[in-house]
Amino acid sequence: MPVSKQPRNQHVRTRRDHATELAEDYVEAIDDIEREKGECRVTDLARQFGVTHVTVNRTVSRLQRDGLVETQPYAPVTLTRRGQRLADQSRKRHEVVLQFLLALGVSEETARVDAEGIEHHVSDETLRIMQQFTASQ
Amino acid sequence: MPVSKQPRNQHVRTRRDHATELAEDYVEAIDDIEREKGECRVTDLARQFGVTHVTVNRTVSRLQRDGLVETQPYAPVTLTRRGQRLADQSRKRHEVVLQFLLALGVSEETARVDAEGIEHHVSDETLRIMQQFTASQ
DNA sequence: CCGGAAGCGTAGCCGGTGCTACGCTTGCAC
DNA sequence: GTGCAAGCGTAGCACCGGCTACGCTTCCGG
Numbered sequence: 487m488p489v490s491k492q493p494r495n496q497h498v499r500t501r502r503d504h505a506t507e508l509a510e511d512y513v514e515a516i517d518d519i520e521r522e523k524g525e526c527r528v529t530d531l532a533r534q535f536g537v538t539h540v541t542v543n544r545t546v547s548r549l550q551r552d553g554l555v556e557t558q559p560y561a562p563v564t565l566t567r568r569g570q571r572l573a574d575q576s577r578k579r580h581e582v583v584l585q586f587l588l589a590l591g592v593s594e595e596t597a598r599v600d601a602e603g604i605e606h607h608v609s610d611e612t613l614r615i616m617q618q619f620t621a622s623q
Numbered sequence: 624m625p626v627s628k629q630p631r632n633q634h635v636r637t638r639r640d641h642a643t644e645l646a647e648d649y650v651e652a653i654d655d656i657e658r659e660k661g662e663c664r665v666t667d668l669a670r671q672f673g674v675t676h677v678t679v680n681r682t683v684s685r686l687q688r689d690g691l692v693e694t695q696p697y698a699p700v701t702l703t704r705r706g707q708r709l710a711d712q713s714r715k716r717h718e719v720v721l722q723f724l725l726a727l728g729v730s731e732e733t734a735r736v737d738a739e740g741i742e743h744h745v746s747d748e749t750l751r752i753m754q755q756f757t758a759s760q
Numbered sequence: 761c762c763g764g765a766a767g768c769g770t771a772g773c774c775g776g777t778g779c780t781a782c783g784c785t786t787g788c789a790c
Numbered sequence: 791g792t793g794c795a796a797g798c799g800t801a802g803c804a805c806c807g808g809c810t811a812c813g814c815t816t817c818c819g820g
Binding site: 501527528529539540543559560 | 796797798799800807808
């Protein structure tokens with residue numbers, strides 16, 4: 487164990503989270519699109535995220551490098567088993583946060599937007615409590 | 624008003640949020656440090672965020688460019704009026720989220736970490752509801 | 761008053777996440 | 791079976807937010 491002079495606070499975690507947010511958003515979106523229309527195309531993702539297909543392309547390459555998706559030139563994007571697992575997790579997390587916000591009394595539209603932003607920053611402990619709260623309403 | 628074919632969803636907002644998160648974290652930290660020890664040094668921020676002074680330096684330059692902070696070589700970092708206003712807002716927002724999580728029953732340690740991540744993604748509507756919830760406990 | 765430690769600045773590297781411009785592939789309509 | 795629109799890939803640019811390496815400033819103790 488290194489000494490690690492204590493200050494050096496939780497921002498470190500917050501920053502590390504950022505790295506995985508986009509990956510989670512992507513696998514979640516790919517899963518959604520596959521369910522909705524059978525396959526997921528680069529263009530679908532570009533539309534979904536409001537970016538150009540070029541940006542999607544590069545991101546998908548990174549996800550492929552990291553073992554979360556599979557794709558070949560001019561073919562659809564698919565999830566690997568790891569990617570699918572992450573998508574399932576993310577979807578569940580997302581749903582818990584969304585239902586919690588709705589149970590709290592937030593309007594549907596706002597709840598949808600806020601859930602997007604919040605889901606990546608909620609610890610397991612808080613998630614469990616949100617779930618209990620929703621159930622008890 | 625442009626047509627804006629509707630899909631193009633809330634992710635756009637989520638992404639735009641990212642751009643301002645770091646700025647909010649910085650002005651909040653600068654405000655904290657000024658209160659605590661009278662002045663805020665680059666090194667203080669580096670310690671606070673767990674990054675090198677070089678990274679802080681560049682970020683502070685950007686904040687100066689954007690009119691949120693003032694600084695001169697080898698001098699402390701101070702907030703402009705705009706920066707102070709943003710810091711006040713952020714501090715309040717942060718406090719509301721933190722108190723809400725505590726009221727929900729989240730442990731103090733987790734609440735502190737989660738509040739850091741969540742505060743930037745909560746709409747005014749949700750914030751108001753969180754405030755009411757905390758007050759009604 | 762001067763030497764060294766702490767603080768600070770700059771150059772230059774990397775990877776991520778956006779973009780435009782341009783050209784190749786694919787697949788469907790005719 | 792050809793031509794065109796939609797989809798896709800690549801090159802190259804910009805900015806952000808990390809880093810190491812290196813050298814200059816400041817300030818305090820002796």
